[in-house]
Amino acid sequence: MVHVQGPWSPLLGRLSMGAIPDNPIITGAFIFAAIFGVLALAYVTYARKWVYLWREWLTTVDHKKIGVMYILIGLVMLFRGFIDALMMRTQQLLGDGLHSAGYLGATHGYLVPYHFDQVYSAHGTIMILFAATPILVGIMNIIVPLQIGARDMAFPYLNALGLWLTTVGAALIMLSLFLGDFSHAGWIGLTPLTELAYSPGVGTDYWMWSIQIASVGTTLGAANLIATIIKMRAPGMTWSRLPIFTWTALSTNIIALTSFPVLAVALGLLGADRYFGTHFFTAGMGGNLMLYSNLFWIWGHPEVYFVILPAFGMMSEIIPTFSEKALFGYITMVAASFAIAGVSWAVWLHHFFTMGAGPDVNTFFSIATMMVGIPTGVKVFNWAFTIYRGRSRFDTPMMWALGALFMLLLGGLTGMMLAMPPINYSVHNSVFVVAHFHTMLMVVVYGILGAVSYWFPKVFGFKLNERLGKRFFWYFTAGTVLVFIPMYASGFMGMTRRLDYLSNPHLFPFEVAEELGIGLYLVSVYYFVAQLFVSVRDRNKYPVGADAWGTGRTLEWITPSPVPFYNFAVTPRTHARDELVWRREQGLEHVSVKHYEDILMPKNTAVPLIIGALTLALGFGLVWRIWWLTDLSFAAIIVTVILRSFVKDTDYTVGGKEVAGIEKGLQARMKGAQASGLPSGGVGGLRPQESNS
């Protein structure tokens, strides 16, 4: 194996006492995490919920619960990434100017460069891959089967596996806080900075393996979603009646399925350099560092369309519902989604126009990049014409969707600027670029927050508190404006990115504004938590019916709220696009069922959880180069997968009478009856059986 700096032993690899950081900030983070973890474990024990937790959540294959867990992980990591952002803003504020003071051993500010570099690398990696992606995958997981009239995803066991692999990736990043360090080379991991010579520690290995493992989960999930949409649509759900969110889910997962393997190769080759001493991306000995940039961004650009297309789909669901009008230009919206997905494959070089490919190559990629603006612009106009001659209401989900639309206008403007090489050469790697992509990611975040508040009543059976939700929205928006508008300005002052020390004292007013902005974000976090707390506390006061907002249009709004674990007691037949609107107009909104058939459902299984635990051991062993641990856990994973493949009994039947009973109970609840306790069995209704492995 390749030679590494620092100690190495056969038993512990590179792990030694020196791996534990001796830093007050990290010690504080550890104490916080430890207290939180102990309290959580204590609560579960005190409430005697371990069996419930195991049966209903840890071994579930129910797509709704898996989706909820994806979203929970995403929200926790979003919070961690937000703390990283807070630390970065504060460092740049305190470290502005030659005479700025230094604290805690830093020359300027309070973070030494090596620590600051890890903070911004973690921020980027977490936000894109462990906050945005899991939340989006979670929402698609919950909603897509409901929108197409299916009872679950095509491959429930695979679905759970994807969840636990993503969790392992997130766990590795969290572990890197307390054992060793994280990568200092950015979320992109450009070479040769990430080669062993210039990143000698374990940080880059943590970064590499957490992404590799989570990417396997995302790829499997993509295959699952595509198969579900193609094969599991209910009778009558033709392609032209498919809800627009499901169409965007399809296009986005086609991107994921085809692009994530490229990332696996890029990181795999880098891993070969770092573990076997090969020279794929080194500066010398025949390596080509530009190849890494190309491979990474061939994945990286489709990846950002992977996160934004579902957001567009969410906006396309919310705006018609709160305008009480059909989406304008359904066919062109679908075509535009696939056009965006297709063209996204041809633009990756715009991330490194300055690499010197020459005017012809740069012009090609510039024009291709601008071409993506065409279908995107069409979408904006179509949303506007959906509102035209509608009846707009401004509930919280609609506010988020509209906020996303305006973010898209600003992000699109700055994107078209960056697409032009003469402009790009002067603002590449400046905070202007940072402000641009954060504005675009705000389209995603606004879409997500809109979707969460929109579909929350469907999943949990009660609405989120509207007053606190609006406060959350406004403080969040004020924070966004105050952080990123000054950032655009300081980009034109020549401020570049990833600086832990700013030598230009004239940046100070902008830094102050941005710090105030992130303070506003902090206030919005308070309102987010308050909203959840108050909504859960008051959940029995305002139960919702099947159509929680009164003007739902698609199939998920005909199920009871919360949705029972089998989704539809009777598989629905679809007659039109916007099926619920059609039923309302035909007077068929309340259909009574004479006879409930038996329903076949997949059994719970602990295998995905076990594979997840083994993968955590594998990842840990790879990072610290503990070879016996990697060999053992890898072998155990293979054995587990093979053993599981021999299990034939993976389904069970729910009797028709039982379904009838559950439906009756849910109808009664929706009429204002009290429901009690934590959600169980499909986030609503009771499930009678046990799991197997």
Added chain:
Amino acid sequence: MIRNRIGLRARRAALLLPVMLLTGCSSHKLANQFVLFRPSGPLSGADLHFTILDVGVMLGIIIPTAIITIYFLLHYRKTNTTAAYDPHWSHSNVIELIVWAIPLLTVMMLGYYSYKGTAAVDPYNPGLLKAASKQPVLDVDVVTTDWQWLFIYPKQHIATANQLVIPVGTVVHFHMTSATVVNDFYIPRLAGMIDIMPGMRTKQVLMADKIGHYQGLSANFSGAGFSWMRFKTEVVSASQFNDWTKEVARSPLHMNYAQFNVFARPTKNVQGKTFEYSQVSDRLFHQVIKGVMMGRVYTTPLPPPGAA
């Protein structure tokens, strides 16, 4: 009820007030800081020209779109019973034609500007700045290390560290390489960025129109000393430049490849020191590239145990 809503709206607007305060910062000193609006050379001038064009075209689309959207939202809100309501209208060939045509035409126009603009600033356009100046072309070799800049003047056999001096109105050809990791060569008021890559040679061409002091920096993250990786750029008159080169040629410090390897050890240039070297071989640049291609690395040391 209405008073409450106005109060609420006023409070919301107040949250955005700090942004508006920023527009009051129009002192001359602060305005001068927007260096991208103060080009001092034809390349930066071209960058600004195309920025204004692009923003102008895009604003011409985005502002009307935003206004129309806001108008629709307000006019067609549910509480406005006078507005028309057409729940099933969701298709119009005319509108489709317009909404596809507007972006298409815009992209065609901007694509043309992109083609022209790239040719005007890309250093790999062979005709760039050809015959832009009557002065002879000046060659400068640039080598970046962790985390300093070395500027070699091969014809004059001198070199400077963390400081660049060039004559005004002269086309300068830069050949650049890195001894360690990727950096970006960037002097905001003179030219756009170009990557500097180890084991490879990239080039930049620029000309400065005005005498003065400029800031240069690396715009691509390269490690712990990155924040201090800046260099002063002095644009001086041709005669001052000649005097300067003669003065540096008398410097007691020399630079050969062995001394370069000492210079290239990981160094954070916190004090912003500059150095001048004489008796510099015009082969030094080539030796650095060759060394890196053969596998030479200037290793970053492992952080001490217990580091964050």
